[in-house]
Amino acid sequence: MNFHIDIATPAVLSGWLTPDNPSTCPRFIVRIPDRDPIEFEANVFRPDLLDLGWHATGHVGFLVDDKLIPEIASLPDVSLSEFHTGITIYRRSTSAEQIDSKLMFFDCSLMPQWRLHRIIGEHFGVQYPSIDRQPLETNLALLWNQHVSSVFASGMPNYLRYMAPLSEREYQCVALLRAPLEELAERLLFLTALSKMPRESSIRQMFEPLEEVMMLVSRTDLEKKKDIATLFRGLEGRNRDLMRSPMTRTFGAEIAEPLDRKKVAIALDHLARMRLVGRRSDYQTFSAVFDGLMQRRILSGTSHSTVPGTEELAELLRGIGPATDIIEEDLALYEFFEDSLAEMM
Template sequence: MRFLLSSDEGDVIRGWVVPDNPQAISRVSVCIEGSRVAEVSAIHADQNFVKFGWHATGQCHFEVRDTDVPGLAGIERLEIYDVDTNVLVYRRLPRTGLTDKKAILLNAHIRPETVIQTALFPYFRQSYFGIGRFPDEILRAMFDTVTLDSCLMAGSIIYPRYEGHFVQSGALTMLLVHDPFVEMASRLTWLRERASIAANPEQHWRLGNLVEAAAFTLDYDFTDVKSLKRLFRMMPEPAYHLLYNPLTRQLSTHVPEDRLMPGSSIIAVEVLSRIDVVGHRDYFEAFMASMFHHLGIEAPLPLPLPISNETLALAELLRGMRFARDMVVYDTVLSDAVRASVSKNWEA
């Protein structure tokens, strides 16, 4: 499914939804205070969708008008969802208390930063999470459109691929850096948690090329150094790709298949310096305070989710292993630099 809001002019809301079924005519539902009050089908065809191979007829553009929702222009709060998937397409809110910025929260952690997303959600008209799974064409449209002026987008994306769009649209970019060994431990435990999915022939497609990597982790003891050494010697290539300097890869490449070179570390440092708000997980409060300041938000600072003792113990074992240190040598430079900068400025 692909979608985008085109405009909200008060008495008419325009947008488009391309359904997963290329033969289907897209439909959206309008909800007010949690109740569905109207269902609107697409009425306009766009041949570009046909050319892209997204849809058979291109009939994907919808218009919500006063005839569909009486008094539409005067309704301050409403939501528009795709009927088939129940995905939020648009949310109208009063401007009071909302930021007018477009903000990009880059998720460098294997797990979404749900605490940050939850803290920011009430202050944006639109919020899109998990944008790393969105098609490239949709991401570029979302980053460029002027209608998303109070919009939070969060997820794991390769930053240089879209940096020009952020600059052009004046988006506020934000990144929280994690300790590289805690991140590596988190990625290993994340893989192990999905081993049961990898073993299920009806579900393993959800893991893409990480099926073998997830299943592989079950053969090793994360509390034993010798077992971990064997893991690093025998790991399949997708697991290696997931663990090898992931932050540097996110900040210095343009496509997931790009190889990291010695110069990638320099590129990553330069790109990092251009991100508006950069923080370190060890100084979570400082990151949240800086982010709230840039967005004009006045609210209590949330506490981070605790990292499990199992993950922290694994991180300490990895920190003492040469194989592991070699795999995050670039990310260690980035993490240490950010931690030192934040520590100096926050405690001054």
């Protein structure tokens, strides 16, 4: 999905949206608090997009004005979303409860902290959780969009790929890092839990790229060092890449680049540019500093979720060479990070 907003005034909202399937006509939803949603199909023909080959018919434009909503110019809160995905592409609001800022929250754990992200997102006009699970084209349109001023996005999108829009649109970037062995342990436990869900489960489908790894992990006895070592020795190609050093891959390398120690230095350089970088092991300090950055109480008093058994499995992984090898870059990155924190204190 790609889109662009051409006009955004109190009385007129217009632009275009091309869906993933270029032969379908996009549908939209206008939401206004305390009213029923208003659904409509693309109502403007765009010959320019037809000529470019971006859509089969060119019926991708939208126009929201007083013909659709008579009193639109006086409404304090109006949003426009794509019907099938539910993704909000525009919202204006005069609410003082919304933070007038754009925030990208990096969390490289496979199991997203959805509860915490919801708590943060409630303070923003538009929320894009797990943004890394959306197509590149969609994310670039969302991040470059200049017609929304209160945005919360989260996940582990590739920093090198998105650093231009994040910088140009003045996103505040925040990262919460985690001890690599703990993240790897939770990753294994989470994949095991996912493998027990029906394949048609919406949560399992979110992690479809990991389906093959998921089945390999599900057949592994995570209480036996030998079985775990066999699992990691057997990971090859794409499956190995999917499990390897997620922090270094997110912050220091292009999507398809092989990882090495040089990427650790690049990742650390990018992390140093962020407004705030914290660690799960000192979550309360991170929460307090985060709330100060946002200038309101959001995370203070909250806690993050952990899969039962994570600490025990992390300790077991510590003594398994093939397991530590697959996260060697992240182990180095986290050690440098902790050393820098110790020097600051």
